[in-house]
Amino acid sequence: MAKDDLASIMKEYPYMPLRDVVFHTLRRAIMQGDLKPGERLMEIKLANRLGVSRTPIREAIRMLELEGLVTMIPRKGAQVAEITEKDLKDVLEVRIGLEELAVKFVCQRINRQQLEELHRAARSFEEAVRSEDLTRLAEADVNFHDLIYKATGNERLVQLLNNIREQMYRYRVEYLKDEEIRSSLIQEHNQLWEALKDRDEKKAARITQEHIERQQEYILENIMAADRKSE
Amino acid sequence: MAKDDLASIMKEYPYMPLRDVVFHTLRRAIMQGDLKPGERLMEIKLANRLGVSRTPIREAIRMLELEGLVTMIPRKGAQVAEITEKDLKDVLEVRIGLEELAVKFVCQRINRQQLEELHRAARSFEEAVRSEDLTRLAEADVNFHDLIYKATGNERLVQLLNNIREQMYRYRVEYLKDEEIRSSLIQEHNQLWEALKDRDEKKAARITQEHIERQQEYILENIMAADRKSE
DNA sequence: GATAGTATAAATGTATACAAAGAACAAATT
DNA sequence: AATTTGTTCTTTGTATACATTTATACTATC
Numbered sequence: 001m002a003k004d005d006l007a008s009i010m011k012e013y014p015y016m017p018l019r020d021v022v023f024h025t026l027r028r029a030i031m032q033g034d035l036k037p038g039e040r041l042m043e044i045k046l047a048n049r050l051g052v053s054r055t056p057i058r059e060a061i062r063m064l065e066l067e068g069l070v071t072m073i074p075r076k077g078a079q080v081a082e083i084t085e086k087d088l089k090d091v092l093e094v095r096i097g098l099e100e101l102a103v104k105f106v107c108q109r110i111n112r113q114q115l116e117e118l119h120r121a122a123r124s125f126e127e128a129v130r131s132e133d134l135t136r137l138a139e140a141d142v143n144f145h146d147l148i149y150k151a152t153g154n155e156r157l158v159q160l161l162n163n164i165r166e167q168m169y170r171y172r173v174e175y176l177k178d179e180e181i182r183s184s185l186i187q188e189h190n191q192l193w194e195a196l197k198d199r200d201e202k203k204a205a206r207i208t209q210e211h212i213e214r215q216q217e218y219i220l221e222n223i224m225a226a227d228r229k230s231e
Numbered sequence: 232m233a234k235d236d237l238a239s240i241m242k243e244y245p246y247m248p249l250r251d252v253v254f255h256t257l258r259r260a261i262m263q264g265d266l267k268p269g270e271r272l273m274e275i276k277l278a279n280r281l282g283v284s285r286t287p288i289r290e291a292i293r294m295l296e297l298e299g300l301v302t303m304i305p306r307k308g309a310q311v312a313e314i315t316e317k318d319l320k321d322v323l324e325v326r327i328g329l330e331e332l333a334v335k336f337v338c339q340r341i342n343r344q345q346l347e348e349l350h351r352a353a354r355s356f357e358e359a360v361r362s363e364d365l366t367r368l369a370e371a372d373v374n375f376h377d378l379i380y381k382a383t384g385n386e387r388l389v390q391l392l393n394n395i396r397e398q399m400y401r402y403r404v405e406y407l408k409d410e411e412i413r414s415s416l417i418q419e420h421n422q423l424w425e426a427l428k429d430r431d432e433k434k435a436a437r438i439t440q441e442h443i444e445r446q447q448e449y450i451l452e453n454i455m456a457a458d459r460k461s462e
Numbered sequence: 463g464a465t466a467g468t469a470t471a472a473a474t475g476t477a478t479a480c481a482a483a484g485a486a487c488a489a490a491t492t
Numbered sequence: 493a494a495t496t497t498g499t500t501c502t503t504t505g506t507a508t509a510c511a512t513t514t515a516t517a518c519t520a521t522c
Binding site for chain 1: 248289318321
């Protein structure tokens with residue numbers, strides 16, 4: 001079918017404005033720590049480095065600014081936003097609230113098919129843990145949570161949660177590298193699935209909260225360590 | 232004092248890049264419905280209309296895009312995002328969740344001074360209702376809720392809530408024009424204040440929820456009416 | 463008369479040019 | 493020697509020019 005061919009070609013060569021390429025490039029660089037907090041983002045240098053003109057750079061910076069990843073100093077330019085412990089605490093407080101809200105909705109709205117999908121996702125996460133393949137593991141984790149998000153039936157909530165989850169990368173989550181944590185994650189996923197299946201809002205909320213709080217402790221230790229090192 | 236003079240002058244003439252002026256202008260136009268959903272935002276026309284070049288226009292559009300107020304069609308340009316009843320429902324679900332989270336934090340963290348400020352704000356809202364001055368009324372309402380937001384001690388949460396509150400304008404909230412609603416708002420504010428004073432999280436959450444749900448019903452009626460009219 | 467094809471116009475995407483503000487450094491004056 | 497002033501250089505803010513794509517309208521042909 002010609003139409004399908006075209007569609008697949010479109011998927012292979014999706015048109016993307018340079019601003020979006022730059023946006024994602026810079027975003028990733030900030031998240032991964034290649035661009036460090038406080039570092040200036042100078043348009044000409046970035047433009048030369050990425051082989052584009054200033055225009056797409058500027059548009060990307062506007063987007064990063066609105067995401068809070070860079071802060072603007074008038075007539076001085078953009079710099080990578082600082083991250084403080086307070087920031088992290090604030091974000092995670094909000095995240096807990098939103099994740100609890102999400103599982104509440106899921107309990108109310110998830111259907112059998114979605115439950116099955118979620119079950120499969122939990123299983124493939126387990127397999128990924130056993131495979132010791134970190135990339136696959138991360139994907140499986142994202143997939144599991146994506147399914148939960150989708151089951152909320154609330155697009156805005158999904159959008160907010162995805163954004164927060166991406167921001168978590170900034171806090172150097174090398175969480176999944178820890179052996180002990182990986183196996184406890186399996187248990188958490190299974191428990192969460194059970195709670196959602198039983199539509200037990202309270203239990204689901206509790207598991208979610210504990211899940212994130214554990215992550216928070218872990219990240220705080222890491223940040224503390226990183227901060228001490230850099231001082 | 233020369234320094235104070237300079238500071239006051241700076242406050243009077245704060246530097247603002249054109250992109251921010253354009254951003255706020257367009258934002259307001261969309262919120263107020265001057266730019267209608269689906270309407271195309273053509274750069275040259277906007278540039279001519281606002282007396283600037285395309286560059287600030289484009290940067291403003293990038294910001295509006297990230298806020299979800301405009302949607303981009305590749306190589307076709309920007310258009311004002313459509314709003315559906317589902318959108319509104321989604322936003323308000325999230326809003327209820329976040330507002331409940333907010334009052335929970337406030338119950339845990341508000342201090343005596345903040346409580347007093349809040350009380351004064353509730354009083355001045357009452358006065359504003361009696362004054363029949365709609366502008367003053369809106370300001371007093373915003374002020375009351377700002378104080379609550381601040382008392383959460385969570386800047387991210389404040390940011391999200393402010394954003395959502397601004398978005399509500401899109402849904403043509405002519406809420407405060409209704410006599411009956413105004414007086415019930417006084418009661419709600421007072422009840423909420425009492426709950427926060429007593430640090431009664433459940434009561435505060437309930438009041439908040441009811442408050443927003445009532446607004447939702449009202450807005451839904453309005454949107455329905457508007458949609459029927461435009462079809 | 464309808465349809466297809468081409469040409470023209472208009473809009474976005476990208477690059478570059480120009481203006482102005484700010485920082486850094488050097489020189490002069492006290 | 494220190495401070496201040498002036499100059500230059502860098503960088504952002506804004507405008508404009510160019511390229512590419514898409515929409516539109518008109519003409520020619522069936």
